[in-house]
Amino acid sequence: MTDIAVDKADPPAVSPVHPQTAEEVVTDALRKAILRGDLPPGRRLGQKELAEQLGVSRIPLRDALRRLEEEALVRIDGRRGAWVTTLDTRDIAEIYELRILLEERAVCHVVNNLTDQDADELAELAQAMDEAETDPVEGRLARREFYDSLYRLAERPRMAKMILQLRDNVGRYHILSDSGHSHEAHAALLRSLKVRDVDTASTVLREHLEEARDDLIESMIEDEKAAAAE
Numbered sequence: 001m002t003d004i005a006v007d008k009a010d011p012p013a014v015s016p017v018h019p020q021t022a023e024e025v026v027t028d029a030l031r032k033a034i035l036r037g038d039l040p041p042g043r044r045l046g047q048k049e050l051a052e053q054l055g056v057s058r059i060p061l062r063d064a065l066r067r068l069e070e071e072a073l074v075r076i077d078g079r080r081g082a083w084v085t086t087l088d089t090r091d092i093a094e095i096y097e098l099r100i101l102l103e104e105r106a107v108c109h110v111v112n113n114l115t116d117q118d119a120d121e122l123a124e125l126a127q128a129m130d131e132a133e134t135d136p137v138e139g140r141l142a143r144r145e146f147y148d149s150l151y152r153l154a155e156r157p158r159m160a161k162m163i164l165q166l167r168d169n170v171g172r173y174h175i176l177s178d179s180g181h182s183h184e185a186h187a188a189l190l191r192s193l194k195v196r197d198v199d200t201a202s203t204v205l206r207e208h209l210e211e212a213r214d215d216l217i218e219s220m221i222e223d224e225k226a227a228a229a230e
Helices: 022-036 047-054 058-070 089-113 116-131 136-152 157-177 183-194 198-229
Strands: 074-077 081-084
Touching: 022 047, 022 058, 022 157, 047 058, 058 074, 089 136, 089 157, 089 183, 089 198, 116 136, 116 183, 136 157, 157 198, 183 198
Parallel strands: none
Antiparallel strands: 074 081
């Protein structure tokens, strides 16, 4: 009897699931609290209290704080403890200077890699971002998702990581100042990306970042004047 060959479909290629360590869970929780503004700039991070609130020992908490220090969200000062980092107007100006350099370069790579499907997905994320704008926290999270997806398309993972860290560091101040972002800028950026117009995309992005920088610095100066007058 002739053997009959039976084709067996290859099993789908899937990545293994790696459970998060206690350090990763704590890092994520603290990062979200800082970015939402629940732990505002200058807040002292008492390790005993945080460990109790998070239900962990101090070891993963200390490791998490070191990770967040690398992201410039936390400042650790030897035996004195840890604080959420604060930024002044000079820090804001420097961060935006770096962001403009990196994000203009990244968007050039995005244009070269962009597919029509990518453009459609970015348009959906932009719509969700604009719809969430009335809520400062949800709006910031939606903006982060949009720009994370955008810069992933540059296929420059180190550049994208640096951009997101800089955005996160300054983004928490936009929440506190309730500085808005322009619907028109998002729409103009998407239009230029869709037609692969790298020069216009770069210009729109730079002007958008400059406007956001100026609005935030002005808001911070006004807050400082109001605090001094009290």
